[in-house]
Amino acid sequence: MATPTKNTTQLYPWHHFVLLPLALLMAGYTVLRYIKVSGDDTQEARLWFSVAALALIGLGVLVMLRQHYALQLQDRICRLEVRQRYFEVSGQRFAALEQQLSLAQILSLRLAGDAELPALAQAAARENLSPKDIQARITDFQFDSMRV
Numbered sequence: 744m745a746t747p748t749k750n751t752t753q754l755y756p757w758h759h760f761v762l763l764p765l766a767l768l769m770a771g772y773t774v775l776r777y778i779k780v781s782g783d784d785t786q787e788a789r790l791w792f793s794v795a796a797l798a799l800i801g802l803g804v805l806v807m808l809r810q811h812y813a814l815q816l817q818d819r820i821c822r823l824e825v826r827q828r829y830f831e832v833s834g835q836r837f838a839a840l841e842q843q844l845s846l847a848q849i850l851s852l853r854l855a856g857d858a859e860l861p862a863l864a865q866a867a868a869r870e871n872l873s874p875k876d877i878q879a880r881i882t883d884f885q886f887d888s889m890r891v
Contacts (some may be wrong), residue, residue, distance in 0.1 A: 744771045758805065758808060762805055763802075763805050763806075766798065766801050766802040766805050767775050767802065769798040769801070769802075770795070770798040770799050770801075770802045772793050772798075773791060773794045773795035773798045774798075774799070776791045776794075776795070777791040777792050777794075777795040795850075816888070817890065818846060818850070821850055821853055822841070822846070822849055823850070824853055825837065825841075825852055825860075825864075826838075826841065827891065828853070828857065828860060829860060829861060829864060832857045832858070832861055833860075833861040834862055835861075837864070840864050840865065840867075840868045843871075844864075844867060844868055845867040847874045848867050848872065848873075848874055848877060850874070851867075851868060851874040851875075851877040851878050852877060853865050853885075853886065853887070854878060854881055854884055854885050855877075855881045855883065855884075855885065856881070856882075856883025856884070856885055857883075858883060859880075859882060859883055863877065863880060863881065
């Protein structure tokens with residue numbers, strides 16, 4: 744009997760332990776400093792406003808990286824989905840075609856029904872169809888309401 748392994752959380756040290764905490768501290772400090780001088784029309788007040796704005800923008804960028812990580816994972820899952828569906832309906836591996844297709848083309852192929860997927864994938868690779876051209880050829884459109 745195999746022993747269960749612990750599912751550990753994946754942390755990106757630079758993001759989670761360096762940049763995000765520093766950005767939180769910087770944003771908090773600069774906002775507090777700006778609050779102390781707000782209402783003054785001085786060079787110092789304008790400087791602290793600018794620094795606070797930059798700190799908050801930097802914090803926002805770091806938080807948005809989480810969305811970037813999620814989208815990368817979602818793209819990877821979609822790629823795997825097309826591989827699996829292509830194999831199930833055609834009995835052949837998708838690897839040869841996948842190397843000829845861009846991610847955008849593969850994402851468009853996943854909207855095709857099972858019956859038309861193999862022929863459409865081969866046509867997309869052979870004719871280098873754009874994602875819009877691929878979608879225009881789909882007759883059994885499988886809309887994906889779960890993609891973010």
